[in-house]
Amino acid sequence: MRADDVISCHVLVIGSGGAGARAAIEAQKYGDTVLISKSVVGKGGCTPMAEGGYNAVLRAGDSCVLHEEDTLRGGAYLNDPDLVQVLVRESPERFRELLEWGALFDISSDNFPAQRSFGGQRFPRTCYAGDRSGHEMMLTLLEHLRNSDVKILQEMAVLELLKEGDAVIGTVAMDARSGEMTVIRADCTVLATGGGTRMYDISTNSATGTGDGYALGYRAGATLIDMEMVQFHPTGAVYPYDVRGRLVTEAVRGEGGILLNAEDERFMARYDPQRMELSTRDVVARAIATEVEEGRGTSRKGVYLDVTHLPAKKIEERLPVMLEQFLKFGVDIRCEPMEVAPTAHHIMGGLQINPEGKTSLSGLCACGEVAGGVHGANRLGGNALAETQVFGKRAGESAGRAPSRQGRIDPLQLEAVENRVERFFSGTTPPWVVSRQLQKAMWENAGIFRTQIGLRDALKVTESLLDVPVCAVSSQNITECFTVRNMCLSASLVARSALLRPESRGAHVRSDVKQTWDAATSPYGHTWVSLASQGIMRQEVAG
């Protein structure tokens, strides 16, 4: 690698979804900021795909305390309370900021941002733009970014974080097509790489949801918490086969959609008679999985999600993306029910952060889905988009305020990366063979219902797949090889963490464990994994 391939900046933001874009906008107030994106900026990550909405306390009758309680209760009290408080307090401010920047959320008849009901919340506080809320946010952030001085590196994959002692001082990245490498030196780096449920066979995530950030952070020595907490969204599409897992937004239920099994029974009455379809996602996902498992599902192993009782006009206005997508696949949701089943959606765990977005490593901040602690054991719908803005801003600000540092690039670290690249050219197994095995193993053994035996199996598979000699045919396959390795590593962290938690809590269900406590009285806190150690925190249980 040549010395002139080094870019130097004050803040480097990795990832261009809602959190990364927001972090970059904030960071550039303090100095030269580079945003590096694996996709075309604005097209990657999950933000542009997010349909439902953004939770913010805006109206009289709602309160931050109520939002906080809902979030903690929904998260099975595993959330980091400080992070939750920051989320609910600053979410309205960040929302208003988006409005100032040109966002076009739906407006109710009183010329106030419209809000809808979402699962697990006692107040309709989910702001939305039809069912393309995340797309709306992303466009707004892009319109803002275009007027900023942020330098954007498109379609480049970060291969490794570079360190000097214990501090992160930048990264080495690669152009996804040409295979050319670039070193970026930064005073502070913000990891905003999003989630990673592509490690599962059935997932809502985009092609970039491969868990790169968890793997990068882990290899650099950061501490990750609660990685076992994987949210299975209750309603993913089941047909066509190749599009299985595609998100069917919670807004469908928020707008009045009902769930029916193959026997035409509104089965949620047996699982959560109070909240019914608008129970929390973990509860609804388990209910659907149980119905299917016990033989009351459809032939495609799903259940029905029905909005045919709603006026066609309402469906057209509030759920246009759903309507369009299902029409493309031959279903008119105005007159036929959708078929849905759970799909891996969101990883609640991630790099441990403090309220400033700082990780356990000096020089490294994290925000958005790659960070852990905000959502505890189960995320409420509408809290993720809010999280991207609240913690994107905070991480960007922390990084911006970071002191400048010399940051001498260690040639040995670069050499190690180059050696990995070289080895891929003599590898023998194509990356997709590895990812397919990984996805099957994770779905079967680290899915909605888990046992120690299954999780050990999953861990064994993920760890053995990490050693498979993945092969690249040409330079453009190298980032694919790195990505599949990152998927395997992240998956192993999920399996390891899941084995550390001997209880059912939120999204993590150990069907082989009988427990006498509920979420509020659990003796357990966060699980953690890092290069140095792993474990589960114990906590005093109040009387």
Add this chain to the structure above:
Amino acid sequence: MRITARIYRFDPACDSEPHYDTCTVDVEEGARVLHLLHAAHERDPTLSYRYCCGTGQCGSCALRVDGTPVLACMEEARDGITIEPLNLPIKKDLVIDMQPALSRLAGILSQSEQRPPTREEVEAIKPLRECIECLACVSVCPAMEVAEFTGPTAMRQQMRLTLDPRDHADRITEAIRDGLFTCTTCQNCWKVCPKNIQIPGKAIEKLRALANRKGLTLPRHREVEQLIQETGRSIPRGKSTFLEQVPEVIEPDGEPRKTVGFFVGCMYDFRLPESALDAIEVLRRNGIRVIIPHEQVCCGSPLIRTGQLQFLDHLQRRNIQAFTSRGIDTVVTMCAGCGSTLKNDYRTPFVVKDITEILTELGIEKPARLPLRVAYHDPCHALRGQGLREPARILLKDVVEMIEVPQKCCGAGGGTRSGCPEVSSALGKKRAEELAKTGADVIVSCCPFCEYHIAGFADRPVKNITTILRQAYRRKDLGACPEQ
């Protein structure tokens, strides 16, 4: 399910020109083009293609299937398709360089002194906001090929910002600088848009109307408006107009099968009356009774396309009145531009039909065959403006040898011919060359703007479809009476 596809391959780094790989793969039922590409990529990992969300929301994977831009993740994979990149600069294989076009999209300039948009404003902007920046529109825009024009989605963005009370920049002046008046309103951008955003009508023409309010209409366009106000026609009159040559009612041969009103339009009335007379003759011969109100005026299309709307109501009222006062329930026009305007920009109490539509619907007397090879030019305002592709082909195929030419705008429309003649000419020249390349004896169309414009650049005759039909009837009559 086993399917075969041809896939475009090109690596600018080492290939001198592109080639196609034929690839047979097994895919699941209901698979999309994207999944076909995944399978193809597993066979040949050097194949490059771009994708991300897989659900039609990010706009990464637009490409062409059998020539038409689609999203790979939403388009069903079919056997025998050809997969090519969008018609934009290629990075490798199916991956195009998106940055030049994306970098032309304006950001918002909001100031602290601002008010949030009202519900009505939000609803007005929404249709322009659904853009996923896939660049399908940019890849098919004819004006961008020959003019300094930032393109359809850049104009959409300017209109979106214009409608937003929070934005404080002068978007109209910017849009004009960026080529607002070079758009020919060919509608191609709208028809290929996966989100169905009506850019010509909802952005281009609206921006031009706002430009008009600021006094920024092009002088040549203002002249057209003045002419319409003074004469009721958008062009100066020729020697003898069509309306001067015809009575108000033309009785058909024999028992009338149908009575229709005839809307002639400025071009056929003032500049190409012979073609209109041919059309009347074809209608008459096929038992159609034609009523031609002589007080009819310009349909207003040149005003709508150029954003000059003050006088429009008057024209619309007068034209509608001309037909309703005679109790006419079906109005026929032979001008694709007028037809598109009457159908899309009017609320008429009568049905409007293009002449090719009414002739195919009623069925025509079989004409003789002509020993001609014909290149048919689809007018934008017939093909996309009215969704008319088949009728002209049905009429022509029995009469001549028809040569298919991929559709493309000739550059005559949208006020471009008067406002940006260099753009219009460049497109006209290209189109005439493409049509001539077929080796056809005659170029045929069904729009006076296309016919007149292409004729200015073509080295062979350009005729209206009814002229061809009339010629075929003449030949038939001659055949029946050889001594004549």
